[in-house]
Amino acid sequence: MGLVVALMSLCYVLRPPSRSINRVLLGFLFAVPLLALLAFLPLSKTSVPFWRTALETEHGIALGGLVTPQPWITFEGWVALVLGIIWLIYCLGQNFKRQEIRVAIQFFALVIAILAVIAIGLFWFKREIPLWRGEWAQFAYFGPFPNRNHFGGLVAIGAVLGFAATFDAFQRKNPVMGCLYALGVVPMFVAMLLNTSRMGVLLFFAGLGLWMALANSKKYTRAWIAVALSILLILASGFIIFGSRILDRFHIGDGSIANIISSEGRIGIYLDTLRMINLSPWAGVGLGNFDPVFSMTRESIDTESRAIHPESDWLWLASEAGVPCILSSLVAAIILTFAYGPWGSRRIASSRGRRLGVTVGVAALIYPAQSLVDTPLHGIGPATFTALLIGLAGNRRLPDVEPTAKKTSALWPGLGIAICALGASLLVASLTGSAITPQEKFDQLANDAAFLKRSGDRAAALQTWNKAASIKPLQWNLYFERASLKLELGYSSQEALADFSRARYLEQTFGRMCMREAELWFLYDPPYGIPALREAILRDSTRAYGFYHWGITQMTTHPEVRQAMRSLATTPGLQFLYLSASTGTEFDSALKEFLVKHPTLEGLKPADRLRLFQLWYERGDPAEVLQRLEDNAEWRRDGWPVVAEHRAKQGDFEGAYTLAHVHLPKPSLRPLSGDQPTETLRRLFLLNPQDPLAGLELYWAQKAAGDFKGAQATLREVSVLKQVPPGVFWELAEVLAETGDYLHAWSALQEYARKLAPPP
Template sequence: MNSESISSSLPKKDRDIVAADTDALSSESLSGTTSVWKLLLVAAVPVVTVLTCGARAPWALATLALLVGTCILLMPPIGRIPLKVWVLPALALLLSLTFALPVVGELPDWRQALQRDFQIDTGNLHSPQPWTSSEKWILVTLVLVWMAFVISRGFADGERRIILRAMVVGLTAIAALAVWIKLRNVAGPSFWARDNLEPFQYGPFPNRNHFSGMCAVTGILAFVCTYDSFRRRHFGWVLFAICLAICFAALMLNTSRFGVVMFFAGCGGWMLTATLRSQSAHKMALFSSLFLIGTTFLLIFGQRIIQRFIGEGDVVATLASDGRLSLFGRVLKLIPEAPWMGWGIGNFDPIFNMLDGAPNTIYRASHPENDLLWFAAESGVPAALCMVLGIIVLAIQFGPWRPRNEKHNRRDRRLRNAAAISALAIVAQSLVDIPLHMLGLAVLFATLAGLGYNPHSLLPQPSSRRWLHVPAALFCFAAAILWISVARLTPLMPTDTYARQLYRGSTQMMIENRNAEALELINGAAIIRPLHWEIYFQRASIKLALGYSPQEALPDFARSRALEKYLTRFVAAEAQIWAIHHPPFAMAAYGEAIRRDRSSSQNYFYSAMEIARLHPELRSDARAMALKDPKLHLIFTLLSDGEEFSRELQALLTEHPELAIYNKAERLSLFQAWHAKADRSKLVRALQDKPAWLADGWSVLATDHALQGDFQSACKIAFDHLDPPFATSPPGNLSVDELNRLYLGNPTDIARGLQLYETLKLHDRIDEALQVLEELALLPSVPNKVIYEKALILNQKKEYAKSWETLQTYMNKISAS
């Protein structure tokens, strides 16, 4: 029986599958047959990059370059990419290379100021950090070369299926590893990036949103592979369903909202494209089921994500609340500073934070939360425009919107659409985040974009151009050799990665007290990355540890302040270093910290006053610092004694005679110190004459009466100003004997004891009522009501001294609470 008769005996749906498989096999002639191990090698590139390149270790970068170069050599392109597709990204890449051009005319003012005032050499090239820009440019080129390879290889449907399935399994394994590490609360691999500011962050990337994007894309692909395998009657659909469940669980544990949106939007978009030509209702039913199942799991296990969705308003309110819209606006204001060629690729972080006019004393904007703005700021508006147009032209080659006269089968579109939609999901995420600046996600995007590209759009490859893949492979191998040399600390060229290694090595040397070697390493880092404040801060610290004079270390601290104008924590750390090595400079550092962060000024001033206490000769510096802020002057006054206190008190009252600038607690602290350290009679008269002062300082006046033995007046002032505690419930209809019997049965029942007290007081049995209160007062965690009522009864019995003593206990409790 021949194949045609066998096919005709099958149901129509199975005949369609057999026919589609036949078409798929015939379509593989487009690229020829490729060995499975080679296809797995292609899938390994994004998986290995995601796994290892989070922290951009040089060995990981070398591995990526070797993999890309090997793939290009083993699988030469079979088609030529049309000019309209590659010319715009190539032009953007060329424009971003302008960082290596010399500056025409004068340097920008900020670069002149750094060179003139702080001796920070930024050279005369367009990029103030050309070695950093060079390595970043190599990385961008490597990603684009990889995408060009995947596109020009023209993978057929069967090959594409193997690659996507392998990617799903590999990326899901990474997600499962991250979930296990998170749930077990153990340390992840050392090459995974870390951000201590992220409370729920986990995975190989420094930010939860990046890992969420990876899980969402993997979930979309797992969903498509599950559907595809099920339609093909392949048992592998069970494996991919498990992968889908793992990715969704990782999304819920991550708490990133955009990842959840990416996942559902991507799956829905793929189902929509799958039904554009098939009129298939069961596909939409499948997606509806997936949506309902996912929503159910989200409601049960994803409370943190739901809270983030409903607790912050709409999308605009969310972007505004986390500072994105403000950051976008600030970046757009600074792009005109260098609109044509940008600041040089790789220079956003130091330059933006130096020029930005919106201070943030806690957080530093290391990126603009938008890939396009980042690229425009560093490479210029023309380069960014070329890149955007290039992505649009590339996207046109995706999906079901291609011309209707294509002869390839629907299953080919099914897998291509999945890859294309996943790539576009990453592009969508780049509008509110920076996935394309994360090497793992950038390579993943390039792979998916290449697999989503319509291979029938490729042009024939002339025999005279079939050697062009060799230079591309050689470029990759050269980059790999460069990063291998960096990993061995013998770089063929100074790179940003090498400077980071030097900085980390210097930090380790400091821990091991090998400061001379640490200084040598940090000097090398400063040459490569002259705009990074932390390098100069660390170098100054090392110099002081080596015994350099304060004047030799001070310029490096000044450089770190000039490069980072707003962060406060490192200035406070500088003050602590100076407190050990040269206390006079610590006062100036604390003064700078107070200038930067007024909200924490009192904490910094207390630290400065501690230094002044240990070094009395610096007290005048502390006073000069205090006179700039009334709140600090109050602290300085409170920490003074004797004649100094009286002098500062007089100066403070002269400047603020009504003390209106201070709050209630601050005025009370001043009155208490005044009563203890200066003329009490003057304070008493002032409290009696000024009702506003008495409202805050009545306790001081009452204490003064008590010290003079006038406990009756002290108690009267206290009862006039104290707020009574909560009122107890009415005694009820029970008799005294019944209440007493119930109370004696459970003497720790405070509510019952208070009820008995109220009843006894109602019957004017004051002595018995007082005895109940005294018994209750001995219980642990006694409520304030008991102490207050005890003081009140003692006052009624005219035992004023005991009443005042009890009132002091009551006031101490309420002030502590």
């Protein structure tokens, strides 16, 4: 960021704005950072949000008397917002000439094409640039941004600029450069396919379609329409042919946009953000505070990911700076679009000049349009680039445009020098590893604390985390780390529990965090781990079975938590899991309680039902479970193996075989062909003694010829081969049963059942 700020300041010094800006627009732009300062007002005692009351009274976290709970973080965000507004005003104040706009279009088209080529190369060779994020194992990210949608927006901008540069070059009788710019669009299209961003696809085609619709300065002819549609159809065909990975991401449910958005939890995030805005509508919660506050106020829970932003730049600003600030931003955006946009009267410029203005105007709309359902404008790169495009697209013949006064001209160099000092300080700090901004100081303290912990100096690590808490008191992981250090240093369990409780309240999404807390408690004070384990189970029902299973394994070394673990089993699956770890009278008691609560065994999978009957038979009353299975056909459908094995133990192999034969699924084992002589098939099996299919063909031929003894012998040979089909054992069991050998028939059916069972 320091480098970007320094470059901005150089622009202010070397090329100050040469025209004034519409005063109404200027007023709304200045209102945005001024309204964001409302977060530094004293907090009204009559409008304290519930989460703040809970943190201060129940968890002992001092948040001061301002609206923002983290003033330093908010101040850092406010400075960044001011720098962004200044840069936008500067770009609007530039009176770019037509040739400058043309050069800018050509330059950015080539730069984005080069970025696309680099991204494709890195993807192809599975390499990474340190400043770029690439998770090649999951193909989740592509390009220089941590969010692939942002690179999708940049590629869409590049495509618009590339097509415009190509058209302009051919209009000016320069086919060489025209072909060069046209070739530059190819890697952008390929990058769009490899990026697999659905938003990128929509922006790519919408941007090109809008440019083709607006760029023609004359009356639309059939030839123009035909060419435009042909280009779009060619690109769409290429997308359909080569974009299978993106098309798969569009196929969610009925494929509708609403279904796609809801599948990623965005609708829930939007609704929760609106509820959060309603809690502090006028001043928001302060810039930089969305992440921790949202976690405490959201109602929809996603156990797989943490929402660090509301998936919309506009909602993000509204939640942090308040509704008046976002309304001021919205009015400014409307003025910029309609008053400064290049799509006004066609008399304001020549056809080429208007086409160039429309080009950068359409390009400037892409990131703001994306910002409705994503957050590109919170990134310094997309935000500064969009502001520059807006400046390039600005209408240069508004009625109230006046020559810039000398006072204003002198202001910008002075402002540039001041901002240059800030940028240089940030740049030097970044290169030397020192911290200037509050966020950098917090990150440095967090890294220092982690290093001290690894080095064994846990007391110093604890003090370092205490310092970090003064900068970001709403950072949940610092309390978690502090609690774990207190346990290791021998602090009382109550002191560690206080920090764990703070972490749990600040982070109300992840069950794995609570599970990690439970693991730590079982190392130092096991009874304190039960509430953490309960919270983990409640938060993440998809992992509840695994969480509880871990707790069950701890009962052997920590018997004092056995009764508490039993109380955590609130679902049939967890209660069954506790049953499987119980013996003796405890098993009888737990089983009785389970049957009272779940008389029909609802909530258990068929495999768990069978295991329950087996445990009942092994650890409880065998006669009772056998009688219940005999009387209840629904239970017997899953528990018949228990009855069959009991019959086999009693020597009733015929009864065991008959019961298994009724309940096991019958295989579809049939001969492939029946037109070859038995002797031919016998020779084939002798030549291929390890081929079970050849043996089966011989078996079927022998059986059809009435050679039952030979067929049985052949089937036995086949049954001992490797990779034999499970149906062979079914067939062997039936053959043995026909001869009255129910002992081996029962054994064959058991082997058949084992072959059908899914791997553990």
